[in-house]
Amino acid sequence: xxxxxxxxxxxxxxxxxxxxxxxxxxxxxxxxxxxxxxxxxxxxxxxxxxxxxxxxxxxxxxxxxxxxxxxxxxxxxxxxxxxxxxxxxxxxxxxxxxxxxxxxxxxxxxxxxxxxxxxxxxxxxxxxxxxxxxxxxxxxxxxxxxxxxxxxxxxxxxxxxxxxxxxxxxxxxxxxxxxxxxxxxxxxxxxxxxxxxxxxxxxxxxxxxxxxxxxxxxxxxxxxxxxxxxxxxxxxxxxxxxxxxxxxxxxxxxxxxxxxxxxxxxxxxxxxxxxxxxxxxxxxxxxxxxxxxxxxxxxxxxxxxxxxxxxxxxxxxxxxxxxxxxxxxxxxxxxxx
Amino acid sequence: xxxxxxxxxxxxxxxxxxxxxxxxxxxxxxxxxxxxxxxxxxxxxxxxxxxxxxxxxxxxxxxxxxxxxxxxxxxxxxxxxxxxxxxxxxxxxxxxxxxxxxxxxxxxxxxxxxxxxxxxxxxxxxxxxxxxxxxxxxxxxxxxxxxxxxxxxxxxxxxxxxxxxxxxxxxxxxxxxxxxxxxxxxxxxxxxxxxxxxxxxxxxxxxxxxxxxxxxxxxxxxxxxxxxxxxxxxxxxxxxxxxxxxxxxxxxxxxxxxxxxxxxxxxxxxxxxxxxxxxxxxxx
Numbered sequence: 001x002x003x004x005x006x007x008x009x010x011x012x013x014x015x016x017x018x019x020x021x022x023x024x025x026x027x028x029x030x031x032x033x034x035x036x037x038x039x040x041x042x043x044x045x046x047x048x049x050x051x052x053x054x055x056x057x058x059x060x061x062x063x064x065x066x067x068x069x070x071x072x073x074x075x076x077x078x079x080x081x082x083x084x085x086x087x088x089x090x091x092x093x094x095x096x097x098x099x100x101x102x103x104x105x106x107x108x109x110x111x112x113x114x115x116x117x118x119x120x121x122x123x124x125x126x127x128x129x130x131x132x133x134x135x136x137x138x139x140x141x142x143x144x145x146x147x148x149x150x151x152x153x154x155x156x157x158x159x160x161x162x163x164x165x166x167x168x169x170x171x172x173x174x175x176x177x178x179x180x181x182x183x184x185x186x187x188x189x190x191x192x193x194x195x196x197x198x199x200x201x202x203x204x205x206x207x208x209x210x211x212x213x214x215x216x217x218x219x220x221x222x223x224x225x226x227x228x229x230x231x232x233x234x235x236x237x238x239x240x241x242x243x244x245x246x247x248x249x250x251x252x253x254x255x256x257x258x259x260x261x262x263x264x265x266x267x268x269x270x271x272x273x274x275x276x277x278x279x280x281x282x283x284x285x286x287x288x289x290x291x292x293x294x295x296x297x298x299x300x301x302x303x304x305x306x307x308x309x310x311x312x313x314x315x316x317x318x319x320x321x322x323x324x325x326x327x328x329x330x331x332x333x334x335x336x337x
Numbered sequence: 338x339x340x341x342x343x344x345x346x347x348x349x350x351x352x353x354x355x356x357x358x359x360x361x362x363x364x365x366x367x368x369x370x371x372x373x374x375x376x377x378x379x380x381x382x383x384x385x386x387x388x389x390x391x392x393x394x395x396x397x398x399x400x401x402x403x404x405x406x407x408x409x410x411x412x413x414x415x416x417x418x419x420x421x422x423x424x425x426x427x428x429x430x431x432x433x434x435x436x437x438x439x440x441x442x443x444x445x446x447x448x449x450x451x452x453x454x455x456x457x458x459x460x461x462x463x464x465x466x467x468x469x470x471x472x473x474x475x476x477x478x479x480x481x482x483x484x485x486x487x488x489x490x491x492x493x494x495x496x497x498x499x500x501x502x503x504x505x506x507x508x509x510x511x512x513x514x515x516x517x518x519x520x521x522x523x524x525x526x527x528x529x530x531x532x533x534x535x536x537x538x539x540x541x542x543x544x545x546x547x548x549x550x551x552x553x554x555x556x557x558x559x560x561x562x563x564x565x566x567x568x569x570x571x572x573x574x575x576x577x578x579x580x581x582x583x584x585x586x587x588x589x590x591x592x593x594x595x596x597x598x599x600x601x602x603x604x605x606x607x608x609x610x611x612x613x614x615x616x617x618x619x620x621x
Binding site for chain 1: 360361362364365366368369370371372373374375398399401402404415418421422425428429430469536587590591594595597598600601602604605608611612
């Protein structure tokens with residue numbers, strides 16, 4: 001008699017298949033410090049590194065990381081890079097660090113990270129690891145007093161589409177995919193071992209005001225906003241180029257349709273004439289005629305990425321502007337006192 | 338009688354004020370290694386990386402643990418591992434060199450041997466001890482250099498002498514510091530929340546100053562001239578602008594910000610429109 005409390009082995013084995021969706025990325029303070037240090041040391045160059053950790057249920061724990069050396073554009077460095085990675089993983093294994101790769105991190109400049117390379121790297125990782133995440137850190141925003149750390153993952157629907165490399169309008173409409181759906185941002189949780197918390201509380205006295213407060217209260221935001229708007233303008237240029245490509249495509253398509261119709265009419269007229277004369281009607285389609293060649297539809301991937309980028313810049317501008325408002329009102333109040 | 342009167346045990350005074358600066362990353366790393374150490378080991382030993390600043394202070398920036406074997410009277414380090422990690426780290430950051438070594442727990446007999454090994458690698462290595470067991474009741478991190486004890490002309494022994502240590506934090510790390518202190522934080526603060534926290538702190542400071550001034554005026558606290566001068570300097574630092582000019586400045590900035598906000602909202606609307614057009618258009 002089966003006890004309802006215990007499940008049979010078969011049942012357990014079957015239910016293991018469903019993987020819970022990734023909800024939270026739990027990062028250790030150590031990893032954050034390492035990422036900050038690495039990105040800051042090499043800024044403004046962009047750097048990357050590997051994330052190590054564990055995949056537990058709906059939480060992805062990141063417990064350690066190591067940086068990648070900057071690669072020159074060289075043929076032989078490919079093997080070196082792989083060797084370096086293996087070496088580091090082996091060494092870290094010896095000191096009991098989890099050496100499962102769970103993703104990678106990269107630094108960015110003012111939020112301009114959405115490129116095709118990112119997606120390709122994601123796909124590469126996804127083939128080997130079931131769940132991986134990419135952490136983006138923006139060292140330039142540290143001057144404004146913000147810890148700009150984001151965890152990104154490609155959404156599943158997007159991944160399927162990318163695999164089939166099918167970005168036609170129909171497919172996208174089917175899946176109801178808009179440009180915000182490409183990347184999913186996952187909330188980050190920070191955890192620390194109790195030992196480290198104890199150390200930190202002891203060593204750092206609670207200073208009432210820190211340097212980052214000074215940075216936040218700084219009144220001049222124009223250079224940052226200027227850079228943001230500059231990038232925004234560039235992206236708009238790209239977007240308009242993409243739009244033109246589409247316009248061109250649609251125009252060509254409609255022209256082709258018109259040509260097809262005209263040709264078809266002619267054929268039909270011919271066929272009628274031939275029927276009257278008692279001859280075989282010619283086929284209504286002619287595959288050798290160049291006007292029947294289907295025009296390839298331009299991929300929408302680039303325009304999606306560009307749109308995403310623009311949205312990002314807009315959000316950043318909003319954030320900075322919000323901060324400035326608070327600052328200006330504060331100044332006003334102080335002055336009146 | 339040709340011999341000198343008394344030979345005094347003297348030690349060479351430490352080289353002119355060597356002090357060390359430690360980045361918190363190093364402490365985090367050491368604690369993490371300690372938590373992950375293999376079961377039979379009582380302590381963790383590893384290498385410190387960093388650089389020597391032009392004024393003589395040693396800047397400790399990075400570290401990694403090295404597996405070791407410890408028995409009652411001997412300590413043996415895995416030197417190959419140490420070399421491998423060193424080359425790997427230097428591939429990423431060639432400027433970081435060995436500046437010393439660390440161990441959790443206090444200074445013990447075996448430390449001298451290890452210290453000698455490291456002195457072969459670098460001149461005057463720093464030995465960092467991190468007291469992870471909280472033996473003295475509070476967290477203590479100490480740095481030592483080896484100082485020679487000599488009797489007349491002969492080198493007798495070396496002694497570990499403590500040097501001043503400074504826990505330094507770069508700004509970017511400080512921002513994250515509030516996030517790093519507690520054991521678990523549910524989400525990273527975004528821009529506006531950080532702003533709020535900062536303003537609260539500023540308000541608290543201003544309140545403190547108010548209270549102090551009130552107390553002095555009422556005679557409760559003896560006035561301190563230095564503080565008074567500082568306060569008057571601060572207040573005088575507010576630029577003297579006529580209210581009109583000031584209002585104009587503030588309003589101009591406000592308008593600029595509003596303009597940008599409007600621009601970004603328009604851009605976003607444009608984006609969603611373009612999106613719809615792109616995917617919804619069909620040629621029938």
